[in-house]
Amino acid sequence: MAVPVALAAAVAGCSGDDTSTTAATSTVVSTSGAPQRTTEQAAEEQGPGVRIAIGAARPVVVPAEAIMDIKAPAEWGDAASGLRCTVTDSTGRNEDLRSSDVKKRETIAGGEWITLWTFSSQPATEVTVGCRDTGNRIPADEAHYIRVTPRGANPN
Known part of the structure; x- marks a missing residue:
């Protein structure tokens, strides 16, 4: 019809x-x-950084003189501590991930996000970032992706 x-x-x-x-x-x-996607979903997808689905890996370009943040939705709470992430450079070498007990919170595209880890790499290089939910702790009804953003990127 x-x-x-x-x-x-x-x-x-x-x-x-x-x-x-x-x-x-x-x-x-x-x-x-x-x-159909809602306006909130469309705004969420347009936030800064690279979205990476849990269980997948994607390339991320590191801007000059940037420290990169790996962020998870704040609503995951303690479940986010079950995530295991890796960052590898083009030679296959793992980058060091740094974490702190105090998780920085910020609003990105209308949602609250927390910084799980930070890393730095050579400027203008491409790294591969991937995260897994090792204990299947993230609720099934939640969005299943993290964001990798340069620190100081305007979240709005």
Whole structure:
């Protein structure tokens, strides 16, 4: 049923009538079945840094003279202490991760995040960052990704 509507809108848009063009461009038909993202989810995805799913690894470029933070959602609470992260450079060498007892909190894209670890590397290099939830402590209904951001990046 969606195909005839889309086809009719496309044909109507070809007639040269300005009103039909408006109708054609304003018609939205979703056939993917994928859930629509909320405004909050879209803002969260656009926050600073690199988002990395738990259990995956992604490349991260280290800006010049930057200290990098690995952050987790504050709502994970004590469950975040079960995360094990690694940072490797292009030669496969592990970077040292530093942590402190006081977890720095900040707001990023409307959510509260805590800094779990920091690391530094040669400027303008690419490292690979990955984290695992070793004890499956993160609740299933929570977002399952961390952020890697340069320290001092504007979180808004």
